[in-house]
Amino acid sequence: MGSAAAWSLARRGADVVLLERFAPGHTHGASHGASRIFRLAYAQPDYIALARRALDLWHKLESETGHPLLDLTGGVDHGLLAPIEDIAGALAASGVPGQWMALEEAAARWPGLRFTGPVFFHPSTGRVHADNAVAALQSAAITRGAVVRHETPVLSVTVRGDDDVEVVTAGETLRARRVVVAAGAWTPKLLPGLLQVRVTQEQPAHFAPLDPAAEWPSFIHHRPDLGVYGLATPGEGIKAGFHGTGPEVDPDHRDYAEEPRSAAQLRDYAREWLPGVDPDATTPISCTYTTTPTSDFVIDRTGPLVVLAGFSGHGFKFTPAIGELAADLVGGAPAVARFRLPYAR
Template identity: 70%
Template sequence: MIDVVVVGGGAMGSAAAWQLARRGKDVLLLERFAPGHHQGASHGASRIFRLVYAEPDYIALARRALTLWSELESATGTDLLDLTGGVDHGDPALVEPIAAAMDAAGVPGQWLARDEAAERWPGLRFDGPAFFHPSTGRVHADHAVTALQAAAASQGAVVKHETPVRHIVVRGNDHAEVVTDDGVVHARRVVVAVGAWTSKLLPFPVSLTVTQEQPAHFTPLSEDVRWPSFIHHGHEVYGMLTPGEGVKVGLHGTGIPVDPDSRDFAAEPSRAAQLADYVRSWVPGVDPATAAPISCTYTTTPTSDFIVDRTGPLVVAAGFSGHGFKFTPAIGELVADLAGGASGPHRFSFAARDVHP
């Protein structure tokens, strides 16, 4: 019997495999698709990394992730995290609590007047003060998944792609069967980290909504303009420079509900027009006519808080709600803790969302 089978080789599953293997566990990671696939939520060249939250527990989790991203870079000799600085602007009722929480946590940040922000970042338009935080940047998503799997393998984990898991059968508190096309694998623990496929695979219901999101890359008008990662509160828009591809801008959580096995990957015209209109008004440093759409999925909980919890032999990591990638290595650590018998944060528990597997 294997110690742990991790189902799902995206960011979270790969991070869990790394952390579990570091602890000496016998780990088998099973991924449905080929390496580098674009079916889920872990592909592409850029995700925002930021410590910037209004909730102290999220700030602490991001700080832990920052340490672990550095450890992963050292372990694999891979550059993954680029701290470009970031800026939050827009609705003061949303930005001010974030700035206050950052100050309380001792995380560096400063308010800039509108004119000062516009001078520093002429590619963006501001309608009021902006909150700048230097410990923000971007993570290369594709490289991160590759590095996590390499780090897991270096610690003894076995990584198998193109191995779909069809069913999981719970046999006891320390025994589950993982059914694949090649047979049945018996494990003491099974980590389920399959993103948009979570509800299809779990043997109990959880409240998750899967949407197809469609950010886009836009061509900068000048190569000399500096770009922070940015969040525009009130408009629910995020963005960052993706080197070699343009400035990535996206509407947060506005996508169409989809079945992950039958999505068409095509940009929905009205949402594409809405994004172009936003860019035309608020991102003067790019050409709004150059949108190159990206297709990805969000798997969202009703509160946008994650699910990271254990029931019997199953550890579930799901519902990252469009803001989870930055936390990836720290989520892997939480999963490893749960697999070892520890309790996780109440915010991420089944109990917090009234789910009783």
């Protein structure tokens, strides 16, 4: 999100310095790896609108950098009827294509998935290459004049006045009229008391496909207990995971270790619902979720600070549009109502 904000601000001619805590391509947060789901399929119109804007900006970023980032494979929601009906209705009201599919048709098209309930297909769904996207955002920002400094942890952010923020790193103190804070799991440490989020360590996994040439959609399985998401990650396998079930962690003291009970539960899920994979051939993944009580994002301004936080395990698809909203806020625009800071001010 910080890299997207840097790109958007640099495009507007701002004097931008992007401070990154870690080296390029690190695996300590929530934005690493080769695949994140992109989808317009939400039940809330403002999320659909934000995803549509992100789609345009992903294509713009691809054009600016010459690197393909987004691959639209199509996607399905299946399982419980009620949430899928809400999504289908919202997409129809927004003019986004989608269709209900018979179980036999879905099973024939995607034999790697097992379907027993309603299936709704939406073609404008796919995957974004996460590592390449972050690198492209930073490259495009640099081309537009931004300065990017890796391995430069921010130690403190202090508001000194209406147009004066002090940012302290190990090597220097910077002063700026506006500061965008997009610190992921480190947000509560950097801005204590400002917002309420829960930081968890999640562990999806890549499963080896039985047929490497088989077609896979991105998928969401709506269930009464654990929501499941998944997609094909070229070169790595079929990624699947439970949504937001991991233990709370301190991001500076994570063990990155696979939790045996959760791993076994995910393998059992694959054994029952993913007939196209070897459920015992897995490569675990460790990442963080930073989740608000409502799972809505925080994209807001308080004084000279713009805060981007709480992306709750579903934010990556929106990245360039969130960067654009951050630039709008820097310029004095009001926040979108859904994304305002609802907690401590």
